[in-house]
Amino acid sequence: MRSITILGATGSVGTSTLDLVEREPDRFAVEALTAYSNVEGLAAAARRTRAKIAVIGDAARYQALKEALAGSDVEVAAGAPAIIEAAARGADWTMAAIVGLAGLEPVMAALGQGKALALANKESLVSAGSIMIRAAESSGARLLPVDSEHNAVFQCYEPEPGRVSRIILTASGGPFRTWTSEQMRAVTPAQAVKHPNWSMGAKISVDSATMMNKGLELIEAHHLFPVGADRLEVLVHPQSVVHSMVEYIDGSVLAQLGSPDMRVPIAHALAWPDRMATPCQRLDLAAVGKLEFEAPDFDRFPALALAKAALAAGGARPAVLNAANETAVAAFLAGEIGFLDIAAIVAEVLAQYEPLAPQTLSDVVAIDVEARHKAASVMRRMAA
Ligand code: NAD
Ligand code: MG
Incomplete structure (x- = not known):
């Protein structure tokens, strides 16, 4: 038991x-x-x-x-x-x-x-x-x-140093994958929380729509799988069947596939190192027919670029990015700001200040509180 x-x-x-x-x-x-x-x-x-x-x-x-x-x-x-x-x-x-x-x-x-x-x-x-x-x-x-991508990597990953050449996180691209920035300007919370493949809470659904979610996942992967930030990549894959991939130095690429149902990665974690049965729909690749892949667009999805830069800079940047994003997403869901304002607010808060790298839990909490205040004041200025 x-x-x-x-x-x-x-x-x-x-x-x-x-x-x-x-x-x-x-x-x-x-x-x-x-x-x-x-x-x-x-x-x-x-x-x-x-x-x-x-x-x-x-x-x-x-x-x-x-x-x-x-x-x-x-x-x-x-x-x-x-x-x-x-x-x-x-x-x-x-x-x-x-x-x-x-x-x-x-x-x-x-x-x-x-x-x-x-x-x-x-x-x-x-x-x-x-x-x-x-x-x-x-x-x-x-x-x-x-997280389905990290669980996929976990299932494919050999931790011995020097073996892995790249970790490729797949991204559905969210509900606005093919939209222009101009079209995204008028996006409502109801449109943003309607994800094409996954049913999730409101906050992560908005993060998927801005692609901040994939940015947060790059930072998440950096801590879970220490291969170096330059070996972490994002690949857009609209069908959400390939949940992520690990490339080895010999050119082999291992991937984990499955239907988009969070119970699959949760069951993997729940039974680990054993396995357990789930009622999840079996993957029928003949019915899926076609798997598509494309490079991410950092211009239309600036949140992804901000997260990538925060990962490369390290220190307190990821904590500032996250706090500003949580604040902006809550304001967007409350109808107080527009969809494109989310990334703009995060960018502005990141540009405003540079706290020291956190060493303790209370450092992180202090950085988080301050970044939320700064995000709130950026929003007040935007509203005025
Ligand atoms: P959700 O909004 O559906 O559920 C959030 C849960 O947290 C609820 O039980 C809520 O009561 C609790 N909660 C919220 N604020 C709280 C607070 N201040 N103090 C204590 N409890 C609080 O969210 P979710 O979609 O289940 O996502 C949960 C986490 O898992 C997020 O970090 C998300 O990024 C991650 N995640 C979710 C999915 C998914 O498919 N939903 C996939 C990958 C990762
Ligand atoms: Mg995920």
Whole structure:
């Protein structure tokens, strides 16, 4: 029996994880489930899985969660510190599926336990990559990549130094792959969250539409697979069948393929180093017929260029990029700024200042807070 904790259990990745965990009740026992505001979804999942504890991030909803779980054996807690405590309960396997840098402290708490950490929450690795990798090394925690591209690379990657010549991350290109910048100017949040191949949370869907998502994934790959930033490439592949590739020095290229269903990489991380069955649609290449590939367009998708530059510059740049992007995406989703403003705001914040490279978790948090303030003031100036 493996004990399982899911941070962000009510989200897209969280519910896909629950779906797999609940299919094998003899194999997995749920320790803790957390969510930010969805009391009903959290309580229902906690009852179904007989979780030991359910934690709601929004402290104002403590009473509501308590009532929703009345009469069950599930312990109830609320607030951000309670999520961190839940992450530190030492489950054998933890899914980090909170969206944004809000997931960083719970991720660090889970890493400190020296167990398996399945990482979907890419923003934490983008902003605090070296600190997280160091924490995993010192506790002996095993980082298992869940992002479909990184999970694909993980399945194809031989870690011996000197073997890998390139890592190629595939990108669907998002819903505006063929649009001109002029057409993208008027994009609405509803259009941006409608991804052609994947069903995902709102923030990552917008990131896919700007291609910032692929930029964040380049930085994520840099921390997970230390081959050098100049060996990481992006290739647009609209069908999302080839999930990524690893090229070796002899010219061999290994790829992982599958239907675009996050339960495939999640199952890989959940069963690793074993495998488990999933109900996911089998890949029928004859039905797919044709796989297409094209080079990314850094002019129409400036967010990708900004992330690439932040990766090359290193230091605090990735944390600034991520914070400015989270702030701008939230404003776009709230209807406060236009689609093209997202990358413009990130560029402006990056141009404004250059904090020192973070050494500790609190350095990262301070950089994040400051970059969010700067992004907010750039937006106020744009609005005036
Ligand atoms: P989502 O918006 O569907 O779910 C987010 C979860 O985080 C919810 O359970 C929510 O309650 C919780 N949450 C949000 N803000 C919080 C806060 N401040 N404190 C505590 N909990 C909070 O997002 P998602 O699409 O499931 O994505 C989750 C993460 O996984 C993101 O980092 C995303 O980039 C990554 N990811 C997602 C997919 C996908 O297919 N959805 C694929 C690859 C990577
Ligand atoms: Mg991905």
